[in-house]
Amino acid sequence: MIVRKAELSIAKRLAAVAGEDAQLEAKFLLQANGFHSPYQELSETDARALDPLIERRLAGEPLAYILGEWEFYGLPFYVDRTVLIPRPDTECLVEAALKLLDAEHNRVLDLCCGSGCIGIALAACGGAKVTASDISSDALDMTERNARRNGVSLELIRSDFLDAIDGEFDLIVCNPPYLTRADMDGRDASLRYEPELALYGGEDGLAFYRRLANEYTRVLKKGGTLLLEIGMTQREAVEALFSNAECMLDYGGRARVITVKRND
Ligand code: GLN
Numbered sequence: 001m002i003v004r005k006a007e008l009s010i011a012k013r014l015a016a017v018a019g020e021d022a023q024l025e026a027k028f029l030l031q032a033n034g035f036h037s038p039y040q041e042l043s044e045t046d047a048r049a050l051d052p053l054i055e056r057r058l059a060g061e062p063l064a065y066i067l068g069e070w071e072f073y074g075l076p077f078y079v080d081r082t083v084l085i086p087r088p089d090t091e092c093l094v095e096a097a098l099k100l101l102d103a104e105h106n107r108v109l110d111l112c113c114g115s116g117c118i119g120i121a122l123a124a125c126g127g128a129k130v131t132a133s134d135i136s137s138d139a140l141d142m143t144e145r146n147a148r149r150n151g152v153s154l155e156l157i158r159s160d161f162l163d164a165i166d167g168e169f170d171l172i173v174c175n176p177p178y179l180t181r182a183d184m185d186g187r188d189a190s191l192r193y194e195p196e197l198a199l200y201g202g203e204d205g206l207a208f209y210r211r212l213a214n215e216y217t218r219v220l221k222k223g224g225t226l227l228l229e230i231g232m233t234q235r236e237a238v239e240a241l242f243s244n245a246e247c248m249l250d251y252g253g254r255a256r257v258i259t260v261k262r263n264d
Contacts (some may be wrong), residue, residue, distance in 0.1 A: 003030055004038040006047055010054060017189075018060055025063050029053055032067050035235055050088040060189030068118040075119040079148045082138035084198040085131050087118040092174055093229050094121045094258045097173050100225055101126040105170040109133070109219065111162065112208070114198055116143030116154070119173070123152040131150045136197060161211055168221045175229040176208035177201045183231075206237055217262060226260040 010026035018025045029050060035042060047136035056066050064070040064085040069078050073094050074087035079085055097108070097118075106128050110119030113132035120143070122128040132143050132154045140156050147154050159165050179187070180200040191199065201207050209228065216226055228248075230238050239245040242260045250256035 001042050001044075001047065002038065003035045003040045003042055006030060006035070006042050006050075007038070010050065012058055013054055017060060017145065018063075028063060028067060029057075039131070041174045058157060061193050062190045065193060072115075072117040073125065075117075075121060075124060075150050077115050077117050077120070077260045078142060078149065079115055079192060080142070082136060082195060083115040083142050084175075084194050086115055089250045089256055090118065090229055090256075091229055092248060093124075093173060093175065095120055096257055096259065097122055097128075097171055097227050098250060100171055100227075101128055103127075103130070104258045105224075107131075107221075108171045108173060109165065109167070109169040110154075111165075111172060111174040111212075112198070113143050114139050114175070116146045117141070117237040118175060119154055120146055120152055122151050122173070123147070123154060124150050128171075131155040131157060131165070131169070133188065136195070139198075145218045161208065162215045164221060165219055167219055169219055170221055170224045172216060172220055172224070172226045174208075174212065174227070176212070176232045178208065178229070179235060180205035204237075205231060206241075208236075209238050209241050216260075217264070220261055220262050222264070224262050226258075226262070228258045228260070229256060230258055232256065 007026045011023040014022040014025050053066050064079050073091050108122055108128040108130045110132040113119055113134045118129040120133040123130045134140050137158055177199050179199045183202050184200050187243055232254040235247050238258050244261050246259050247255050248257040
């Protein structure tokens with residue numbers, strides 16, 4: 001059988017979980033296993049070797065974990081179940097941060113770094129000097145691997161939020177856990193594979209924004225900026241926690257990033 005035909009038959013099987021992305025997912029699975037060209041021959045044994053991967057996807061596991069890597073801001077990142085899968089929604093935070101970086105303002109803290117995707121994108125694309133921190137040492141290991149993969153080096157600090165962080169940053173970027181208890185209870189199968197630690201933001205989803213509002217001036221320079229990802233219904237609640245907050249929309253038109261400039 002040729003790859004093209006295998007792709008169509010895998011796509012048919014994946015349609016139940018992947019919907020309109022089924023064909024793209026089938027292509028990614030084949031490519032990750034060395035089948036790039038549509039007219040390459042695929043033996044029965046080759047095809048059967050993909051079955052366990054297809055079964056995992058049919059059970060609801062996100063494709064990113066099955067492939068073990070995912071793209072963010074055009075860069076490759078290793079991922080596993082210890083870190084959140086980078087989302088395209090977060091790319092607008094990177095875009096906004098890059099506009100604020102220059103040679104004199106390049107000290108960045110990536111707080112709750114997970115896979116490291118935000119900080120690494122800023123180091124690789126904006127020349128930022130990045131400190132990345134997370135409470136999870138597995139996440140920090142993943143950030144380190146990803147930094148190496150993308151040819152940048154970061155300072156890594158294990159910290160419960162800002163507790164172990166010192167220093168004066170020009171920019172703090174943070175995609176904290178922000179799902180509410182209700183979001184967690186109602187989350188779909190794919191989100192159940194992602195770490196609760198990276199998703200759950202307390203009963204009302206706002207716990208980390210409150211902590212940040214109380215503490216950020218200790219580590220952000222005067223004139224510096226805080227860039228926070230938020231859930232699409234959290235704009236007003238998060239704006240109310242900070243003076244000077246502004247909201248940016250993501251490419252889907254949803255409230256996604258709060259920027260706070262420190263003026264005092
Ligand atoms: N954007 C993620 C989601 O809705 C949540 C990420 C987070 O909590 N920081 O699935």
